[in-house]
Amino acid sequence: MSTEIYYFSGTGNSLYVARELQKRIPDSTLIPIVSLLQKDVIQTNGKSVGIVFPVHALTIPIAVKKFLKKTDMRSAEYIFAIATREGTFFRGFEKMEIILKKKNKRLDSHFILNMCMNDPRGKQYKSSTEADISKLEAVVQKRLDSIQRVIVNKEISKEEDSDYFIDFPYNRLFNYLLEKLVLLGMTVSEYIGGVNYFCSDSKCTGCGVCEKVCLSQKIKMIDKKPVWQKKVLCYMCYACVNYCPAQSVQINSIPFVKSYTRQNGRYSHPYATVKDIAGQKWI
Numbered sequence: 001m002s003t004e005i006y007y008f009s010g011t012g013n014s015l016y017v018a019r020e021l022q023k024r025i026p027d028s029t030l031i032p033i034v035s036l037l038q039k040d041v042i043q044t045n046g047k048s049v050g051i052v053f054p055v056h057a058l059t060i061p062i063a064v065k066k067f068l069k070k071t072d073m074r075s076a077e078y079i080f081a082i083a084t085r086e087g088t089f090f091r092g093f094e095k096m097e098i099i100l101k102k103k104n105k106r107l108d109s110h111f112i113l114n115m116c117m118n119d120p121r122g123k124q125y126k127s128s129t130e131a132d133i134s135k136l137e138a139v140v141q142k143r144l145d146s147i148q149r150v151i152v153n154k155e156i157s158k159e160e161d162s163d164y165f166i167d168f169p170y171n172r173l174f175n176y177l178l179e180k181l182v183l184l185g186m187t188v189s190e191y192i193g194g195v196n197y198f199c200s201d202s203k204c205t206g207c208g209v210c211e212k213v214c215l216s217q218k219i220k221m222i223d224k225k226p227v228w229q230k231k232v233l234c235y236m237c238y239a240c241v242n243y244c245p246a247q248s249v250q251i252n253s254i255p256f257v258k259s260y261t262r263q264n265g266r267y268s269h270p271y272a273t274v275k276d277i278a279g280q281k282w283i
């Protein structure tokens with residue numbers, strides 16, 4: 001197998017990118033990251049290995065970090081990463097470089113693609129229209145054509161994030177602190193703040209879609225209601241929020257900060273079904 005494309009996706013944007021890339025790369029295969037995380041050691045087989053994922057809170061998702069740490073990439077002669085995001089700055093590639101360096105590997109190329117937002121917490125959030133999706137995807141399609149060329153030719157390409165690049169003298173320290181702060185924020189809200197980060201309101205019909213799409217298997221349906229088990233670490237993919245057909249799943253967010261998920265709409269990629277998202281748990 002020559003190219004393996006590992007992916008993680010909460011609402012289908014990164015899945016769309018991974019699929020579109022696979023169409024462009026001969027002898028390539030798609031592998032869901034979540035399906036491998038129960039293993040003690042994950043072994044790659046591809047000579048080229050790619051990782052496609054969303055930006056979460058300015059950095060790489062928890063599941064991707066876990067994957068990188070567990071994975072033996074000895075087979076990989078070339079490693080690339082593609083992050084999808086709404087549009088903030090992102091310094092997670094440096095984090096990936098640090099993890100890979102410990103395995104005597106390096107990130108040969110990395111890319112960022114802007115796509116629709118799937119986090120409906122803020123007051124400003126507007127769910128994306130078909131026109132928004134088409135506009136962004138026209139750009140994504142063009143970018144994927146050039147990304148494909150870089151990958152197939154195994155070129156080194158570490159394009160700077162021109163919109164958001166900050167030449168900061170203590171980049172590593174800044175990234176480290178940022179990541180710790182974000183994780184702390186999540187932990188505080190869920191475990192110390194006493195509020196459940198997620199909840200379902202009276203619109204819940206007990207259909208169980210949230211349990212199906214929950215990538216961390218944190219949700220268990222008990223008496224036809226979702227229960228987010230405190231002992232299971234959430235991957236923060238927000239699939240439960242975005243795929244609930246009744247829009248009944250709400251985010252309480254961090255203590256004292258108002259969340260607008262009750263009034264805001266939801267987003268999932270038009271081609272990503274519940275089955276596609278849930279299917280990441282099994283190969």
Ligand SMILES: Cc1cc2nc3c(=O)[nH]c(=O)nc-3n(C[C@H](O)[C@H](O)[C@H](O)COP(=O)(O)O)c2cc1C
Nearest residue numbers: 009010011012013014054057058085086087088118
């Ligand atoms: C918990 C969470 C945090 C996010 N943080 C950021 C962020 O810091 N910057 C950004 O540009 N987008 C952020 N997003 C938006 C996603 O990165 C973006 O919508 C991505 O394309 C979703 O991909 P997916 O559908 O494959 O999960 C966040 C989304 C979630 C759910």
